[in-house]
Structure formats: structure tokens, C-alpha cells
Amino acid sequence: MRISLKCFFFVLVLTLVPWHAFAAGPDYNDPQMIRSFAEWLVSEKEYLRAASEYYRYYFLALDKDRDEILHAIGGCYENAGDFVKAAQVYEKFLLLYVQSPLLADSYYRLAWCMYKQGEYEKSTERINLFLKTNTGVDRPFLLLQGANFIQMGQWSPAHEAITRYLESSEPAQRDSAEALAAFAVSARDIPEKSPVLAAFLSALIPGTGKIYSGRWEDGLVSLVLIGAFGGVAIYSFMTDGMESVPGWIYASTGFAFYLGDIWGSIVAASDYNSHRVELLKEQANEIVNKTLP
Numbered sequence: 001m002r003i004s005l006k007c008f009f010f011v012l013v014l015t016l017v018p019w020h021a022f023a024a025g026p027d028y029n030d031p032q033m034i035r036s037f038a039e040w041l042v043s044e045k046e047y048l049r050a051a052s053e054y055y056r057y058y059f060l061a062l063d064k065d066r067d068e069i070l071h072a073i074g075g076c077y078e079n080a081g082d083f084v085k086a087a088q089v090y091e092k093f094l095l096l097y098v099q100s101p102l103l104a105d106s107y108y109r110l111a112w113c114m115y116k117q118g119e120y121e122k123s124t125e126r127i128n129l130f131l132k133t134n135t136g137v138d139r140p141f142l143l144l145q146g147a148n149f150i151q152m153g154q155w156s157p158a159h160e161a162i163t164r165y166l167e168s169s170e171p172a173q174r175d176s177a178e179a180l181a182a183f184a185v186s187a188r189d190i191p192e193k194s195p196v197l198a199a200f201l202s203a204l205i206p207g208t209g210k211i212y213s214g215r216w217e218d219g220l221v222s223l224v225l226i227g228a229f230g231g232v233a234i235y236s237f238m239t240d241g242m243e244s245v246p247g248w249i250y251a252s253t254g255f256a257f258y259l260g261d262i263w264g265s266i267v268a269a270s271d272y273n274s275h276r277v278e279l280l281k282e283q284a285n286e287i288v289n290k291t292l293p
Helices: 002-024 031-043 047-060 063-079 083-096 103-116 120-133 139-151 155-167 174-189 195-204 208-212 216-240 245-291
Strands: none
Touching: 031 047, 031 063, 047 063, 063 083, 063 103, 083 103, 103 120, 103 139, 120 139, 139 155, 139 174, 139 245, 155 174, 174 245, 195 208, 195 245, 208 216, 208 245, 216 245
């Protein structure tokens, strides 16, 4: 009987101690603990996990700080590079918390996420919508607006927006803004290659339209090739008369290359302009990514 009693107390202790420890342990569903854990995950750059924890807190939190938490969720997705989800969160924020002190920053963050997705027109529309109804907070918006215009190839509006930013009191990114303004001016003032002129030159002398457009090798090849077909065709006609079958074959082939060269000159001029613009956009984008947000 003594052994059974000892066993009983031993089992009782083993049974009660874990439950006691569990009861005294931390409550992992406590909202404040969830928020602290989310903030710790952010400090460790575990942004997607932090977003999940912030969502848990969002559904448990009081209304007074829900706007702050939803804004933080958008920031987590943004820092994780998921600009699509970040934009969706900021869109939701703008619908739910129109009186929040974080409204202006959410508009800006949404416009920035759209910029990062390459949706420059939508980003511009969001900025314009905000600036129509809000004053005194336009400085960072103007710089992003200028970056949008650069990516859309609208050089004069880009320069105007960045100039307005530089004219504001103590702009935070003056050096970068001046560099972007210089890009807008250089892109606006650099002469483009005319596709019409390129076509005319190649129609006059084969290959010269491509040479004008910066494609020296292609132009010289076209000049030699078309000239060779033309020369052989003329020789065949002079030798065998206008009934010469080889002469007509050479002439037809040379004429096809001639027409192709004219079209190729138009394409070469257009490509030259596009490449120049894309190069400027890439350089501007590097500055934007280092400066904004």
C-alpha cells in the first residue's frame, strides 16, 4: 500500500507541474506580445513573417492603433520587395482611414510602390489626386512626380516638377534632384535622329540612312551588297540585252535589298532614339532608387 501511495503522489506531481508551468508561461495570444514579436521580426529583417504577426495583432488590436498597424504591414511588404501586396495594403488604408495622420505617407508609399512596378501613369494619377486636396506636404511628392515623368519620357513636365521641388524650402535631396533635373534637360535638348531623313538618305544612296543612324557596319554592308547586285544586273543587261534572265534576277534581288535597306534605316533611327531614351531612364532610375523613398 505504501508503494502505491508513493506512486500516486509521484504521478500527481508529474501531472500538476507541467500544467502549472504552462499556466505561469507567457500568453502567446496577448496582443502586446504579438506586436512586440512583429517589431522584433522587423528588426531582424524578417519582413514577411512580421507582416503575418502584424495581421494577427491587427485583428486583435483596438481601433485606436489599427491604422498604424495596417501602415506597418504595407511597409513590411514593401521592404520585402513585394510592391504589389504593399500597394494593395496602402489602397485598403486609404479607404478605411481617411482621417489618419498617416494618410499623406500612405499616399506617397502607394505612389512609390506603383513607380517600382513600372506603373508610372497610375503613380502620377495618385500624386495628382493627393496634391489637389492637400497643401504644404507636396515636396517629396514633387520629386517622385518628376521621376515618373522621366520614365514616361515627358521631359518638360519632369523638369518643371523637379524645379518646383528645388524651389521649396530646404529640399532634403537637393543633389539628387539637381541630377534628375539635369537628366530631364539633357534628354529634352539632345537632337533625335529623324526616321524620315534616314529613309530619304538610303533612298538616295543605299546604306547612308543606317550610317546616319549610327549603324556604320550595317550601312556599309548595305551599300556594297546593293551596289554589287546592281552592278552585276547592269553587266548582264549590257551583255545579253534586256531579255537577260540573270539580269532580271539580280535586279529584282537588288531592288528587294534596296527597299529593305530603306525600311531598315527607318528602324535604325527609331532604335537610336529609343536606346538613347532608355539609357537616360536607367541612369535616372539609379538615382531615384538611391534617393527615394
